Amino acid sequence: MTAAKTLDVAQLPPYDVSSQSPLWWGQVCLAIIEGTMFSILLACYFYVRLRMDVWPPPGDQFPHLLIPTLGLIPLLLSVPPAYYASQAAKKNDRGGMIRNLALNLLFGLIYFVLRVVEWHSLNFNWKADIQGSLVWAFLGLHTFDYVGDLGFTLVLLVLVLTGRYGEKQRLGVHVDTVVWYFLVAVWIPIYIVIYWGPRLVETPR
């Protein structure tokens, strides 16, 4: 037993609500996975579109522009609250977390309603043709993640409201925003492609 040099870490904090936490990195990995899925779907969309003379396939309406475009407003508005929520989580400011999480959730829900309305107005479904299949894949996958994260935010809000939270939950609030930024960011290209794409590269009937 030789006395060895020791490195004492007792002074270090027992937790950390920041991007230094492994959890944050794990969350980023999951975001990358989702992002890769959406990019591959986009690649597939262009692949099939290039093989078609007529797009959208005859019988499909052009997807509406109004509601999805309006929808961008609450979607983008939901980002700042997410950011402030994470700041509040770092500072362990309960009021701030409650306020911003609630706002985030509110805008999120408004957008979700618009999404559902618009989705129902499509005149083609997944069985209609390849465009139907792909558009429904985009909407389905994104909505699935979106609802999932809404639920996660809701649970966090409830925990903070009931005061049943500690570092882990604050860290949860922090990394939750990572997912939220991602979901908003990834929607923009999808929105452009599936709603504007058919118009921008319209083909003569």
Added chain:
Amino acid sequence: MNRSDHVTPTTGGEARELRLLEQAWRHPRGIFGWLSYTTHQAIGLRYIVTAFIFLLVGGIEALLMRIQLAVPNNTFLSPDRYNEIFTTHGTTMMFLFAVPVMEGMGIYLVPLMLGTRNVAFPRLNAFGYWMYLCGCIFLYWGVFTNAAPDAGWFAYPPLAGPQFDPGKRVDFWAQMITFTEVSAMCVAAELIATIFKMRAPGMTLNRIPLFCWSMLVQSFMVIFAMPSIMIASSFLLSDRTLGTHYVNPAEGGDPLLYQHVFWFFGHPEVYIIFIPALGFVSHIISAHSRRAVFGYPAMVLSVVATGFIGFGLWVHHMFATGLPQIGEAYFTASSMMIAIASGAQIFCWIATLWTGRLRMTTALHFVFGFIAIFVFGGLSGLVLASVPLDLQVHDTYFVVAHFHYVLIGGALFPLFGAFYHWFPKMTGRLLNEALGKLNFWVLFIGFNLTFFPMHILGLKGMTRRIYTYPPEMGWGAANHLATIGAAIIALGGLLFIANVLLSRRRGQIAGDDPWDADTLEWAASSPPANYNFEYLPVASSRSPLWDPPEERAIVTGLRNDRREALVTTLMDAEPHHRYVLPGPTIWPLITAIAVTVGFAGSVFNGWYIFWGAGLTGIGLIGWFWPRRPLELKP
């Protein structure tokens, strides 16, 4: 040989601290306790054992195929059964054995090599294993209910589509993919976080053990490749069950779209399997040739390069579909570039052996076998990279020979070597060396006897996946030889099992560091305690255990009354904060079962997706529900 590396400060109350640590990391008792383990050693071993069971199953399927092909016009298997068996064999080996076993080794070894106490997300780790197990059971549920997939392990539509493969066979295949991909992604995410943030203090980027580099690259490949196969299998599944048109030409879909998406995963998959094996080889060589691997930077660079290039050559699986010539030239070039990276590594290893003092253990035997077989397989890979030659040998037994050379030679031999190398760490006992060398030679001879003749068969026109062939083709002799070889391989497998079973009971007791190796896992006791290290080590160099004791240091000041580990900075591994790891819990299992309900049910009825999602939500809430104490005492 056995050198105690527990350099511990002679402070008082040490015994009490140790008891606290034992207490904090003790496994819960009983069957429910067993189901709620979250330590990386336990989960890693579960991966490894399960994967080995499926290696045996896949091997039995391979033997059945070899019996069928042993003689011309054989009627041992019906064509239908044969198709099911070769599909299940490929699927089992790729998705239920090769990837999971490498992940298992990573889960077991990475925290030990990094000098930490567990992976970053122990519960996600458990969840990943349960998902993998459910996937295995799901596929073999299909197999046993006469619904074994029969469209080949890459299930090309339209043959695998709704019109030409009725029933649930391919649905079982496609959904099994989802299970194993979820599991693989969990492992990838947690290993990346672990390697980035939980390295021992002082383990800067250029001190990370080569195996951890391999697992890092492999994890990133998983993250970028697996989504692709998930998309592909979902396309197939929804076309078959929901009536979508992703691969239906009549409605604007395209069968080739599936091939592109599949192979964008399918080629990296090969590297996902074999990059960890490169890590094994480096460690075995450095330990048994008594010197650090030559050219560490070159090794790291070529592994990373392999990871990148691996995504750039999927089209060489599709040369026969007729692509523009310029594209073909590009993919030929990129396919050959891989050879540069692999070549550099081989040369570095040979250089290491060259200047080392070799200790001809079984592990090193397997490494030599690896070099011989893998180099051969790599060279035949160059034949496949060349478009004109590929047009001839594509989808023939030449290809079968090639990928068994790279996968068995490139991954399985290093894996066996790794077992002989790390078995003492896992069990505390050495595997029998004499039996081990016999095991190696039987496997090596059997392997070449089985797969070498297949090169010739391929050139003589024997196509892949045919359930029989007429005698006048002159393929009989080589096929007969291959079948004999397969029997010899099986014998080798039995020898290995025998060796494991014998040595677990009465193998020679191994100390902490039987090989006098250099990386941190050998500083832990064998088998390691649940907390790996009583005091986390500090990485004083690339080969910490070869440093003189006075240069080594340990970490003190972690609380021992809870599962605490140290988070360090990304680049320089400076201590940043302490990190409390979650303890044992049953919720990952519950969540995995909930997800399984959704996945398995949706094969028969789409609505199950929503039931499964609901149940999963409940599971996740239970998983993340805050437990007292909410505030951590510093």
Added chain:
Amino acid sequence: MSRVAFLVLCACALTSCAGHQQSAVDPAGVQADRIAHLWWFFFCVLIAIFLAVMAFTLWTLTRRHRGIEQEPLESKHKPSEATESRLTRTVSGLVIATVLVLLVLLVSSITTGKNISELRDKQHGLIIETTGNQWWWQFRYLNDDSNEILITANEIHIPVGRPVMIRGMSQDVIHSFWVPNLHGKRDLIPSRITEEWIEADHPGAYRGQCAEYCGLQHAHMVFWVIAEPPEKFKHWFDSQLQPAATPTDPDKLRGQQVFLKNACVFCHAIRGTTAAAQNGPDLTHFGSRRTIAAGTLPNTPGNLGGWIVDPQNVKPGNHMATIAVNSEDLQPLIDYLESLK
């Protein structure tokens, strides 16, 4: 070193399969010939590399107790700087060598690729539309004159020295057209048309097989390419263009009636009769073909009888209906079909 012997042995094995009817290393066509040359070039280069690497690897075993043993390895587990730098030079040299070898292989492969894609006087080429079906081949000799279009199945004749274009398509799943002695494969993909030019140098019968897994009977999806001198080919082509003659003797006449009365007519066509379905192979000149059921059996009356009575026994899972032909009808049917030369 036993591996070396093994390799030599395999080289012999490869070369010894000359005269084989389905072999990539026994070329009978321009492209297959170029590919085979490329193959042997690769073979020699790669085997040389392999042997070199193996020699180096095994040598590490022999020189264990030589010079470097004097160097102090155990202390820091590292040889002297001199050794390390010498190794660095060697390894980098080897890597550069690898790159050069790869460049050579790449260039040779691409040039061969270019060569096999261009053939002389394609404009005078024959165009054969090839359709893959589960599990048989339909061939249509295209022609501007619609009466000159010939439909046949599972066996094509081509003139020696004249380029032939295979226009590939598929009715059901993906198949792959492969005649190793003439050229590499080309997939036949539903909804697509793929093209491949082949040309035979010298006469002979070459066996082709579906090379993309296509289901239950993938193993029995064979066809024959018979290359013959132009005049012989012309003769064959003209005779095949003729509709089947109505049989004169009562036995065969009865056979024809059996054929037309039974389910046969729902799938098969015999030009010159009312049978015109395209679901199965065209049987107009069935008697002139070498094999039954896409290369499953040699075309003999006995085999034909067995095939008609119980096709699912001969080729399990194929799409030929099991019809109940009573015994006294069977012989006339066989005689009739075999008479369709």
Added chain:
Amino acid sequence: MNPRIASALLCGVVVLLGSCQREKRDIRPAPTRLAIYGDAARESTLRPGGPVQPEQIVTNPYNHSAYDISEGQRLYNWYNCSGCHANGGGGIGPPLIKKDWIYGGQPANLFDTIVKGRPNGMPSWGGRIPEYQIWQIIAYVRSLNGEQPASATAGRADTIETNSQNLVNRTSGVTK
């Protein structure tokens, strides 16, 4: 309790689930079956246009079998049923996607219709195509009406989508 035992147990459970009808692939139909069902249906008292007698049900040997349903789909086109009945929507002949059958929609009625033919155009196929194929076609036709389990029927065919509830009078985009 270790993982080996655990997975062994689970596999055991799986085996006990046994095989299921849906996945049966009767690649080589036995001649006996041809005779039995053939006679059973021939001797049934059903008459063209006559009253449907439910007690005279002959069970379809290929009921619920995914393989035979898809074989039926192939034969439906090969034997040109689609010529008159289209993809079930009907054309020259009556539609097959419906609930009210002129001559009864039970397997035995359909068998009779196909074997004996019906006035105004439905030809008699008796003795021309083997009975097992008739049963396969019946299995497919009944699947059009959802009278086969959804898990045994394909989500779609590799054809233009004809499912009317998706879209009215649409045609597919041309693919290059």
